[in-house]
Amino acid sequence: MSLVYITEHNETIYDVDKAVEEKRRTKQYGYISQYKKAIFEELNKPDIIIDADGVLVYTDSKRHKHKSMGPPKLTIPKACEYKHPRPIRWRRTKDHVCPVPACRAPPVPRFNREDIVEIEREKKDYIQINIDKIPLLKRKVQLPMVSKTITGSTYMLVGAGVLPENVCSKRFGKVPKYLKKIRQDIIDHPICKKETETKQERERGIMRKGVYIGRRALTLEERIDILRGLRDRYKETLRVYMTSSVYTDTTSKKKRIGDLERELTTLENDLALFESTKCLYVEID
Known part of the structure; x- marks a missing residue:
């Protein structure tokens, strides 16, 4: 069993426990930086201070020249210096006087359920009407389709450009006028004429001295x-x-x-x- 000796009148057993605990805490740290105190003081510095003239100014505690553009040169304006727009005050004039009507409008009549007139609707048997109309309907025409794969994938022939359309038109199967004009311009070109003549001579196979x-x-x-x-x-x-x-x-x-x-x-x-x-x-x- 350990004994604790109290040498002064103001010492207690709790003070001894606190000293032991503080000593134990300091031993936990293997390395303490010598700049810890300076860094702590710099971090706790205020960002804005009040100058001797009563002007708010930024400090260098959080703004460094090598990290940003440096401290601002302008001072922070006071709250009283801001120009607030004045609110618009509306006032009601007492010059207007409502005119007195010559005769009052009649009162709205009260709602009475007995005055409602029931409309007699014709009773129809819609099921029987549908049964009578079904035999008169025309069968839907099946559009031509073609299977294009082994699995049975199909596509419609009407919009695919396979079947001839607009057969009854007068222009069906005829070359348009603008294509005829382009073709004639190509034929009339001198280079094209020369090539055509040479080709025709070759096709004729005219023999000249065995060549x-x-x-x-x-x-x-x-x-x-x-x-x-x-x-x-x-x-x-x-x-x-x-x-x-x-x-x-x-x-x-x-x-x-x-x-x-x-x-x-x-x-x-x-x-x-x-x-x-x-x-x-x-x-x-």
């Missing part, structure tokens, strides 16, 4: 050279195709094999054309 206009026949040496080149190209492409990988597990391999197959098909068609046809014509540049 068609705009084209010429291949000689035997040119034909043999082209055939030799096509066969060499076909052999080289076929060799590359046969030595390519069997597995097509990547996109690049699939693309390469597809390109080789298309090239082989084109070369086969060209060889068949040159071997079957003896006389060939080419365009003159």
Whole structure:
């Protein structure tokens, strides 16, 4: 058991407990900043102070030059300096006098339920009327529809532009006037005229010294050279195709094999054309 000795007359047991508790609190903090007191004082400073002249002025406690635009240079106006609009005071003039009516209006008659006249309504059997009208109704015309998918999705043909509309019109199936004018302007153009004449001469196939206009026949040496080149190209492409990988597990391999197959098909068609046809014509540049 511990004993507490009281040395002064004003000491109590409660004062000892408080001292122990304060000492215990100070031990909890491992580090106390030396600027704590200055920061606390700065935070508790007032934002606005009253000057010696009685003017309200902002302080630097919450406004720093490196954090904002600095303290304002203008002073805060007092509440009494604000100009409040004066309220409009209405007053009633006593010059007006209500005229006395010559004769008073008659009083409103009292409401009496006995004066209500009941309207006799005709009794109709609406169910029987509907039964009689149903056989006279016309059947609704089913519009033409077309199924466009396997699941049965349909669409209407009337508004889709598939069926001919406005057949009875006088302008149906005729070219509009503005399109005729545009087409005639294109035909009358000098460049278009020249191209049309050249095309007509080529189509006629007029022979002049064994040469068609705009084209010429291949000689035997040119034909043999082209055939030799096509066969060499076909052999080289076929060799590359046969030595390519069997597995097509990547996109690049699939693309390469597809390109080789298309090239082989084109070369086969060209060889068949040159071997079957003896006389060939080419365009003159």
